Amino acid sequence: MREISAKEVETLLAVGKELNIIDVREVDEVKTGKIPGAENIRLGLLEFRMHELDKSKEYIIVCRSGARSARAEQFLEYHGYNVMNMTGGMMAWEGNVE
Secondary structure: OOOHHHHHHHHHOOOOOOEEEEEEHHHHHHOOOOOOEEEEEOOHHHHHHEEEEEEEEEEEEEOOOHHHHHHHHHHHHHOOOOEEEOOHHHHOOOOOOO
């Protein structure tokens, strides 16, 4: 499993790096704030929406604490996607939210 810290994601965004972030939390959780530019695809719908993702791109998977995103990362990696889990999830996120 490939991992990236919340601080590393924040730093990459701060220097203008374009990142593909998938937030696998439930809709009501995302309403409390998400990483700017992140796309919300609930974990329960990931299997049905993964065809919307581009296997040539790298994705960072985010959830509340890092557990659901770890499951999503393993699932997507198994299906040939280039993915990383953001450790600590939104609980570790100190950057801006939208």
